Each structure stands twice: as C-alpha cells, then as structure tokens.
Amino acid sequence: MKAEAEAMRGDTGAPQDTTTSVLEPLRSGPGAYLPGRRRAVVAVAVVALLAAAPLVLSPYPVSAMTRMLAFAVLVIGVDLLTGVTGLPSLGQAAYFGVGAYTAVLVGVHITPDAMVQALAGLVMGLVAAAVTGWVAVRARGIVFLMLTLAIGESVHQVADTWSAVGGSNGLAGMPPISLFGGPSLLAAGFVYWWVLAVAALVFAAVALVVSSPYGRTLRGIRDNEARMRALGYRPALARYGVFCLAGAVAGVGGALWAQQARFVSPGDMGFEVAALALLSVVIGGAGSLWGPCLGAALVLFVRDSLSASIGGHGPLVLGAVFIAVVFLMPRGLAGLTGTRARLRNLTSARRRKENAS
Amino acid sequence: MTETTGLTAAAGTTGTDLLSVRDLRAGYAGTTVLDGVDFTVPAGAVVALLGRNGVGKSTFVHTVMGMLKPYSGSVRVGGRELAGAAAHTVARSGVAIVPQGRRVFAPLTVEENLRIAARASKAPRGGGGPWTPERVYELMPRLAERRANRGDQLSGGEQQMLAIGRALLRNPRLLLLDEPSDGLAPAVIDLIAELLEGLRGEGIAAVLVEQDLHLAFRLADEVAVMQKGRIVHRSSTADFRQDRARAHSLLGVG
Numbered sequence: 001m002k003a004e005a006e007a008m009r010g011d012t013g014a015p016q017d018t019t020t021s022v023l024e025p026l027r028s029g030p031g032a033y034l035p036g037r038r039r040a041v042v043a044v045a046v047v048a049l050l051a052a053a054p055l056v057l058s059p060y061p062v063s064a065m066t067r068m069l070a071f072a073v074l075v076i077g078v079d080l081l082t083g084v085t086g087l088p089s090l091g092q093a094a095y096f097g098v099g100a101y102t103a104v105l106v107g108v109h110i111t112p113d114a115m116v117q118a119l120a121g122l123v124m125g126l127v128a129a130a131v132t133g134w135v136a137v138r139a140r141g142i143v144f145l146m147l148t149l150a151i152g153e154s155v156h157q158v159a160d161t162w163s164a165v166g167g168s169n170g171l172a173g174m175p176p177i178s179l180f181g182g183p184s185l186l187a188a189g190f191v192y193w194w195v196l197a198v199a200a201l202v203f204a205a206v207a208l209v210v211s212s213p214y215g216r217t218l219r220g221i222r223d224n225e226a227r228m229r230a231l232g233y234r235p236a237l238a239r240y241g242v243f244c245l246a247g248a249v250a251g252v253g254g255a256l257w258a259q260q261a262r263f264v265s266p267g268d269m270g271f272e273v274a275a276l277a278l279l280s281v282v283i284g285g286a287g288s289l290w291g292p293c294l295g296a297a298l299v300l301f302v303r304d305s306l307s308a309s310i311g312g313h314g315p316l317v318l319g320a321v322f323i324a325v326v327f328l329m330p331r332g333l334a335g336l337t338g339t340r341a342r343l344r345n346l347t348s349a350r351r352r353k354e355n356a357s
Numbered sequence: 358m359t360e361t362t363g364l365t366a367a368a369g370t371t372g373t374d375l376l377s378v379r380d381l382r383a384g385y386a387g388t389t390v391l392d393g394v395d396f397t398v399p400a401g402a403v404v405a406l407l408g409r410n411g412v413g414k415s416t417f418v419h420t421v422m423g424m425l426k427p428y429s430g431s432v433r434v435g436g437r438e439l440a441g442a443a444a445h446t447v448a449r450s451g452v453a454i455v456p457q458g459r460r461v462f463a464p465l466t467v468e469e470n471l472r473i474a475a476r477a478s479k480a481p482r483g484g485g486g487p488w489t490p491e492r493v494y495e496l497m498p499r500l501a502e503r504r505a506n507r508g509d510q511l512s513g514g515e516q517q518m519l520a521i522g523r524a525l526l527r528n529p530r531l532l533l534l535d536e537p538s539d540g541l542a543p544a545v546i547d548l549i550a551e552l553l554e555g556l557r558g559e560g561i562a563a564v565l566v567e568q569d570l571h572l573a574f575r576l577a578d579e580v581a582v583m584q585k586g587r588i589v590h591r592s593s594t595a596d597f598r599q600d601r602a603r604a605h606s607l608l609g610v611g
Binding site: 050203216217219220222223224226227229230231232233234 | 422424425443444445447448453454456460462464465469472473474476477480523529586
C-alpha cells in the first residue's frame with residue numbers, strides 16, 4: 001500500500017509499468033471514438049471495399065446490400081440513443097417510417113432529386129422526434145422503452161389507417177431517383193453508391209458527435225445521471241437533443257430505404273423493424289458505431305436472404321444469435337477487437353497490484 | 358434544543374456565513390431523516406460534520422446539493438435560497454460535491470472526467486474560475502500519468518483524487534466532502550489529507566462528513582455533531598479535541 005501511495009505522489013523516479021496502457025486506450029472503450037490516422041485508414045478502406053461491390057456482384061445482392069446500408073443508418077441512430085446515451089428505444093422505426101413516407105411523397109409529387117428527398121426525410125424525422133420526444137425523454141430505462149414503443153405503435157397505426165398516405169396499402173409509384181438534375185438512376189449499383197455515400201456521411205457525422213464534448217456529456221449521462229446534475233448539467237435537455245438527432249438520422253435512413261424500394265408501406269415502420277434495429281445494436285455491441293452496422297447487415301441478411309432458404313425460420317436463427325451473443329460476447333461483435341488490448345490491460349493491472357502489495 | 362451546547366453560529370452572524378441551513382427537514386418516502394437541522398459554514402471555513410452511522414450526515418449533504426428535496430426548511434448559499442432547487446441549479450450557484458464512494462465516470466477516461474466538469478463550469482453562473490484541468494494535473498501529477506485510463510481502471514486513491522479534481526473544476530465556493538477517507542488505506546488517506554490541506558489557501562468553504570476523526574481534526578476549523586437528524590453539538594476543533602469525555606459521549610469513540 002505504501003508503494004501505491006508513493007507512486008501517487010507522482011514524485012517517484014521509477015518508471016511505471018503502466019505506460020503501454022496509458023498510451024494505448026482500449027480500442028473498444030471511449031478511445032474507439034477518438035479520431036486517429038489508423039482509424040481513418042481503416043474507414044477509407046472499408047468504404048472503398050464496399051464501393052467495389054457493384055462491380056463484382058449481380059444486381060440482386062447489390063439491392064440487398066443497399067437495404068442493409070439504409071437499415072444501418074437507422075441502427076446508427078438507435079445506437080446513439082441506446083449505446084451511447086443509455087436510452088433503449090423501440091420507437092425509432094416511427095421516424096424511419098416518417099422519413100420513408102416523406103421521401104416517397106416528395107418523389108411522387110415534387111422532385112426525383114435524391115438529395116432533396118433525403119434532406120426532407122431528415123427534417124421530417126427530426127420534427128417528428130422533436131414533437132413526440134419531449135414526453136419520452138422524461139423517463140428512463142424500461143419506462144422510456146415502453147413510451148417509445150407506444151409512440152412507434154401510434155405512428156404505425158396512423159400510417160395504417162390514414163387514406164391520404166395509402167393506408168395499409170402504402171404508397172407506390174415513386175419514380176427512380178436522380179442526382180444533380182441528371183438522368184434517373186435505374187441500375188441497382190448507382191442507387192447503392194448513393195446510399196453508401198450518405199450512410200458513410202451519417203456514420204462520420206455521428207462519430208464526430210460522439211467524440212465531441214456533447215458526446216462526452218451523453219456518455220456521462222449514461223454512466224451516472226445524478227452525478228451530471230451535480231456538476232451543473234441538465235440531463236433532460238441533453239437527452240432531448242440526442243433524441244431529436246436520432247430521429248433525424250432515422251429519417252435519413254427511412255428516405256434511403258424508400259429510395260431503394262421505391263415503395264413504402266406501414267410494414268416498414270412496424271414493431272418488427274424497431275425490434276430488429278435494437279437487436280442489431282445488441283448483436284453489434286452497444287456504444288460502438290461500426291459494430292451495430294455489422295449487426296444491421298447480419299440481421300437483414302438472416303431475415304431477407306437466409307430465411308427463405310431455411311423455410312422461413314429466420315426469426316429462430318436471430319433468436320439463437322441473440323442468445324449466443326448475450327452469453328458469449330457481452331460486448332457484441334465490437335467487443336471482439338478490444339480483446340487483445342483488454343487482456344494486456346488486465347495483466348498490467350494485476351502486475352501493478354502485485355507491485356503495490 | 359437545550360442540549361445544543363456551544364452553537365457558536367449565533368443568529369446574528371448569518372451575513373458572514375456562506376452556507377446557512379435553518380430547520381431543515383428531509384427524508385426518503387415519508388420517513389424523517391433530517392429532523393430540523395440548523396447548520397452554518399462561515400465563508401472559507403471547513404466544518405466537519407461528525408456522527409455515528411445512519412444519523413443523517415449523507416442525507417444532509419444530498420439535501421444541500423439538491424439531490425434530495427427537503428420537506429421544509431431553508432438552505433441559503435451566499436444569501437441565495439436554494440431549498441428545493443434542482444441539483445444543477447445548486448451546482449451553478451457554486452456548490453460542488455465529492456460524493457461518498459467517489460462515483461467517477463467509470464467508462465470515461467481521467468481526461469474526460471475532468472473535461473466534463475470543466476465544460477460544465479462554463480455555465481453562466483459558474484463563472485470562469487482559477488481551476489483548469491492543467492492545474493489539477495499540476496496538483497495531482499498521478500492523475501496526469503493516468504490521464505488516458507478509464508475511471509474504473511484507477512485505484513481507490515486515484516479515484517478520490519479524480520473526484521476532488523472534478524469538484525475543483527466547478528470552481529466552487531462551497532465543497533461538500535462526503536467521507537473522502539471511505540475505503541482507503543491509511544497511507545492513501547494521509548495523501549488525500551495532504552491534498553486537501555494544500556487547498557486551504559484557496560478560500561473554499563467545505564463541509565467535511567467524516568468517520569475518520571484524525572482526518573476531520575486535521576482539516577476542520579470547527580466540528581459539528583449530528584444525532585438523530587439534528588445538530589447536537591458545535592464547537593471549534595480545538596475545543597472539541599480537549600474534551601475527550603464529551604467526544605466519547607457524542608460519538609462513542611474518543
């Protein structure tokens with residue numbers, strides 16, 4: 001104990017055996033948000049690899065990947081709420097749906113411009129979240145979950161019964177998107193590139209938010225809200241802000257989803273979508289951004305592609321995956337990369353303890 | 358109230374008291390833990406709040422901080438009435454807490470723990486003060502070494518330093534220290550005491566809730582003893598130390 005006290009005075013000349021862990025924070029910890037050159041290189045490589053997909057794959061898998069990317073945008077928003085801020089939500093599908101309906105309505109009535117549609121989806125998702133969120137953010141934990149579920153089901157019900165947006169039939173007849181007043185993007189590959197570009201942009205923007213002082217505030221709220229209040233913060237305001245932001249992100253995701261499908265129905269915003277988005281976050285690793293994106297791809301792959309070939313038993317597979325993740329990988333897919341650094345940290349901590357005693 | 362011998366803070370001195378609590382009643386879910394607490398802290402002074410377990414010391418600190426709403430009574434900080442105000446309002450009035458059990462942000466790094474407090478200080482009423490993360494690192498070089506480590510990777514003593522640093526970054530007028538020695542080894546307590554002694558020149562008033570009498574006597578100008586939700590004794594630290602029989606009857610130690 002004396003040794004520890006001595007060390008804490010900070011005036012011992014002895015070199016610390018903790019230097020490696022000091023210089024290299026856990027990759028899956030808060031350090032995962034820090035922008036670094038290596039991280040940037042990996043990000044560029046992943047986007048480049050994804051961008052090459054239409055060159056080697058046939059249109060059908062490319063369309064499936066487009067849906068995965070659009071869904072991943074929704075999941076990024078859910079992760080921002082659930083993983084970063086600690087607010088598990090089952091209502092994000094509502095804002096996803098609002099974005100999808102907005103994009104189709106803009107596409108049918110106003111312009112085929114993909115950018116205008118996506119922006120409209122963003123704004124309407126933000127507005128819908130701003131209107132409904134003020135009630136939800138007053139609650140936390142299971143109550144928050146139930147409130148967001150209620151919001152989601154209500155919005156779903158509106159879409160299902162409101163004839164102006166097609167009721168349960170949904171809205172069809174959306175013309176193909178175009179960019180910068182150019183020709184219609186008919187090939188699956190072009191739509192894919194557009195969706196990939198927007199998804200990458202959203203990912204980068206959210207990563208910036210998470211590493212900003214505001215993101216630090218959100219993580220502080222997740223860890224200990226009472227403590228944040230005692231430091232002079234108003235957690236309810238920060239929670240409302242992130243709820244609106246997540247709504248805007250979901251709105252963009254919905255717009256992208258509709259641009260690929262060129263059709264929207266109440267099924268695109270139902271409970272199943274919300275649950276799968278939350279499942280993606282859990283499988284991917286709440287709080288990491290790329291993990292849940294992988295989770296989103298996995299979930300949609302099982303539901304849309306694998307399920308058909310195993311007699312429609314996709315949900316069963318998802319259930320099994322969920323249970324396996326909860327028991328075997330409590331930090332999700334994202335937890336796998338940090339393992340080595342974590343082990344190193346554990347050993348150095350143990351060594352420190354031994355030295356101290 | 359007849360047994361409240363030695364209540365030095367007479368009613369007339371309120372003007373110089375930074376913290377002035379009158380007839381504070383509070384508790385949890387209808388129970389009464391604080392049963393009419395009268396308590397003052399003169400500007401710049403350190404007052405130790407002593408008492409056996411469960412007499413309401415932590416409840417008192419929580420109520421002053423606005424983390425628990427009182428049933429009735431008055432809490433004035435620098436003349437401003439704060440009873441029933443939200444914690445963030447109390448915090449922005451210049452009150453900071455070093456909570457029992459440290460409660461640092463476990464998933465955040467040391468650096469982030471400090472920045473989060475420093476950023477909150479920019480709130481209008483917090484004002485720009487002398488404390489910056491850099492100055493905290495200077496005062497506690499150990500934290501500088503651990504700056505990239507997560508809160509839950511620190512030892513108890515390091516966490517306590519971080520909790521103190523976090524509170525200082527609020528640039529407080531009044532510091533609420535809730536059992537800073539709790540769960541720490543004697544050598545580490547000594548270190549924390551040294552650290553807090555070094556802050557005496559800053560003119561920060563403090564309420565020090567402590568079970569460790571040596572630490573309390575070392576740091577405090579005055580001593581108050583709580584029993585069953587009331588202050589039953591108040592005197593200067595020197596007076597209190599001289600009368601061992603009284604200390605024994607009040608605290609069961611001595």
